Amino acid sequence: MSRIVMKFGGTSVGSVERINHVAEIVRSEVEAKNQVVVVLSAMAGETDRLVNLTKDLSKDFPTSEYDVVISSGEQVSIGALSGLLNSSGIKSQSLLGWQVPIVTSSDHKSARIEAISSEVILKLFDENNVVIIPGFQGISADGRITTLGRGGSDTSAVAIAAAIDADFCDIYTDVDGVYTTDPNKVPNAKRLDKISYEEMLEMASLGAKVLQTRSVETAMNNDVVLRVLSSFSDVGKKKKGTLVCSEDSISDKKIVTGVAASTNDAKLTLTGIKDKPGVAAEILGTLAENNINVDMIVQNISNDRKTTDLTYTVPNDEVDNAKELMDKLSNNLSYESLIVDSNIAKISIVGVGMRSNAGVASQMFDVLSKNNINIDVISTSEIKISVLINKDLTEKALNTLHEHFELGNTN
Amino acid sequence: MSRIVMKFGGTSVGSVERINHVAEIVRSEVEAKNQVVVVLSAMAGETDRLVNLTKDLSKDFPTSEYDVVISSGEQVSIGALSGLLNSSGIKSQSLLGWQVPIVTSSDHKSARIEAISSEVILKLFDENNVVIIPGFQGISADGRITTLGRGGSDTSAVAIAAAIDADFCDIYTDVDGVYTTDPNKVPNAKRLDKISYEEMLEMASLGAKVLQTRSVETAMNNDVVLRVLSSFSDVGKKKKGTLVCSEDSISDKKIVTGVAASTNDAKLTLTGIKDKPGVAAEILGTLAENNINVDMIVQNISNDRKTTDLTYTVPNDEVDNAKELMDKLSNNLSYESLIVDSNIAKISIVGVGMRSNAGVASQMFDVLSKNNINIDVISTSEIKISVLINKDLTEKALNTLHEHFELGNTN
Numbered sequence: 001m002s003r004i005v006m007k008f009g010g011t012s013v014g015s016v017e018r019i020n021h022v023a024e025i026v027r028s029e030v031e032a033k034n035q036v037v038v039v040l041s042a043m044a045g046e047t048d049r050l051v052n053l054t055k056d057l058s059k060d061f062p063t064s065e066y067d068v069v070i071s072s073g074e075q076v077s078i079g080a081l082s083g084l085l086n087s088s089g090i091k092s093q094s095l096l097g098w099q100v101p102i103v104t105s106s107d108h109k110s111a112r113i114e115a116i117s118s119e120v121i122l123k124l125f126d127e128n129n130v131v132i133i134p135g136f137q138g139i140s141a142d143g144r145i146t147t148l149g150r151g152g153s154d155t156s157a158v159a160i161a162a163a164i165d166a167d168f169c170d171i172y173t174d175v176d177g178v179y180t181t182d183p184n185k186v187p188n189a190k191r192l193d194k195i196s197y198e199e200m201l202e203m204a205s206l207g208a209k210v211l212q213t214r215s216v217e218t219a220m221n222n223d224v225v226l227r228v229l230s231s232f233s234d235v236g237k238k239k240k241g242t243l244v245c246s247e248d249s250i251s252d253k254k255i256v257t258g259v260a261a262s263t264n265d266a267k268l269t270l271t272g273i274k275d276k277p278g279v280a281a282e283i284l285g286t287l288a289e290n291n292i293n294v295d296m297i298v299q300n301i302s303n304d305r306k307t308t309d310l311t312y313t314v315p316n317d318e319v320d321n322a323k324e325l326m327d328k329l330s331n332n333l334s335y336e337s338l339i340v341d342s343n344i345a346k347i348s349i350v351g352v353g354m355r356s357n358a359g360v361a362s363q364m365f366d367v368l369s370k371n372n373i374n375i376d377v378i379s380t381s382e383i384k385i386s387v388l389i390n391k392d393l394t395e396k397a398l399n400t401l402h403e404h405f406e407l408g409n410t411n
Numbered sequence: 412m413s414r415i416v417m418k419f420g421g422t423s424v425g426s427v428e429r430i431n432h433v434a435e436i437v438r439s440e441v442e443a444k445n446q447v448v449v450v451l452s453a454m455a456g457e458t459d460r461l462v463n464l465t466k467d468l469s470k471d472f473p474t475s476e477y478d479v480v481i482s483s484g485e486q487v488s489i490g491a492l493s494g495l496l497n498s499s500g501i502k503s504q505s506l507l508g509w510q511v512p513i514v515t516s517s518d519h520k521s522a523r524i525e526a527i528s529s530e531v532i533l534k535l536f537d538e539n540n541v542v543i544i545p546g547f548q549g550i551s552a553d554g555r556i557t558t559l560g561r562g563g564s565d566t567s568a569v570a571i572a573a574a575i576d577a578d579f580c581d582i583y584t585d586v587d588g589v590y591t592t593d594p595n596k597v598p599n600a601k602r603l604d605k606i607s608y609e610e611m612l613e614m615a616s617l618g619a620k621v622l623q624t625r626s627v628e629t630a631m632n633n634d635v636v637l638r639v640l641s642s643f644s645d646v647g648k649k650k651k652g653t654l655v656c657s658e659d660s661i662s663d664k665k666i667v668t669g670v671a672a673s674t675n676d677a678k679l680t681l682t683g684i685k686d687k688p689g690v691a692a693e694i695l696g697t698l699a700e701n702n703i704n705v706d707m708i709v710q711n712i713s714n715d716r717k718t719t720d721l722t723y724t725v726p727n728d729e730v731d732n733a734k735e736l737m738d739k740l741s742n743n744l745s746y747e748s749l750i751v752d753s754n755i756a757k758i759s760i761v762g763v764g765m766r767s768n769a770g771v772a773s774q775m776f777d778v779l780s781k782n783n784i785n786i787d788v789i790s791t792s793e794i795k796i797s798v799l800i801n802k803d804l805t806e807k808a809l810n811t812l813h814e815h816f817e818l819g820n821t822n
Contacts (some may be wrong), residue, residue: 016467050487055428057491058498065497068490068505072483076461079479080468086476087469093481098509099554143510 042073074134272336453484485545683747
């Protein structure tokens, strides 16, 4: 017997037919004598519909009531699945966030889970129930409904798994696991059997949309073993998927595990800045104060050491804000020009093996250069190397690196 | 300063535009320095959509999870209105059934309100909030979501008004009050300024769909003054509507207050029953045991006192069940034939003045007979006289009686 948390996203419960399929997946776990908690998102499209209602009512809709409106979406899916399971002979009970309870901070619309009580869930297990819980929602200390922000259902599932000490937290999605790279861009991409939390975190933050970053952090901090599985495959077939676990549980460590591309950023370059101490700090400090997330940063010192160029990247939807802030800064900071380039892609290779293998970066640069792919900016972490290139060369770069590091299927 | 509960039905909150209109009505009460609780139904169409989802999932959908799914509809409307009010400068907070709490029996899908705590509501009043509460839902003693059954929002509003000792419970609908009869059938129908609880109960159960019967009972038992008002009229205009109150508060009592028609029933006649003691009890007992609501009953004794005919009416959607039960009964009960007639209407006159005025019934029969409207069955109560007639003559009977008792507008 295992104790399992199974999480299904919006497309997996997007129709009566899909909910029936989820019920069959749940049935197979129950028949295997497992104790099961199911965590659900709202039916596909529902959250958008409700968000639009609040927007149509007011551009300034208060977040506390936003949470009341939006959380109704998951309430429908958990009642729907639990009702269906019961009527098809599988004992089940739904528990809303406040019934578990899942206690969160009171930051409406972006609350953080603070505590989950296992008592009610375990009592329902004792009575042989499957327990159905909405993702994404909780209750604040003052008794109001909260939501975790979009994508928070993965985090709910992992936190519940930690609270009840589950053997696995299975994240069912519309793909059958984590791939070495984006299969839409690299046909030879291979599903990974295992990936470490650290690598998954890098992949997630680089735009591999399989798992929400915070959920991977939560899993890592609580030693919850994640499995990424497809909710669209046949029930009863051997589960393939990808296991996300600690590095120690992975025996055959490769130097490079995956290659990722992100095209959500734009590059801003301030040229001819009069160089004096604290210039970079002032620029980046201003951005930070305004909650603009700066990713890569490079500063070139000019030959005469009197002016400098500073380049940094920000998310595309923050470009206008960043430009405005730079304009304001020009009052007490003199620079020649501000150049914005949105036609860029960040290409990254990720792998825990890099820690103990020097020379991976130079291999990467060498391969790209031999393929006439120019590198703009470079940044590295312990288990990741990222470069900025021309966006038009994204697929070429992915395929080249994927092949060089032998990540693809061999057949 | 008054304390007011305002209830709006599904069409009144059926769109962004309508919700904005409700907010304006609420604003006018707040500006008049009133303390306000707003009770809302789900947006028009939502409850049907959710009910259909449960039906599509299972014909045998369990009622406890049905309540979880269905109650989400009101959750959306209360969050929507409360958010809109706050963002337009009116301090407001939504409270779900479990947050009030509204404690009900655990009869899912048809729960009865058992207790409403006023504490949280009054605390929010002290902080100058408008309080927005969903109709139709509550929480059972074991902490699960319940619903009161359809139309229960009126009852929620009245029960909340009783709990917080409100001066008025305003029921906003798509008509501007209670009429002497159906204005669609009698153009001269007149809006009543006042009607007593007892009369309203009779009118409600006779198919005047303005108020739910149980809500009128609750108001009567708790001395809650109801006002029936239109949510479609201009804000700020003098409220017309109809006051539903105790008989004592009505000075100019008329003998007949209203005329109502109901076409929801069918008439069943068992002919040539062998007359012996307990026959009627056996027939009616069988129907009662099977939860079939019998309304009018007439028994004719034959001349030779050996056989008898029994006629009764049941709701149209119970006819098939009733026929089946009569077939089964024929084993231990001999009768000649069972005649079913659905082409009937029940016409009733209602008025507290009947108590002290003899001869109203004979006036009614006389008027109908003079207009060639044949009476099938008669039943009377202290303040109501009902007759069954041919359905095709419904409008004629309504107009004739309405005119005879001088109920219409005089201009």
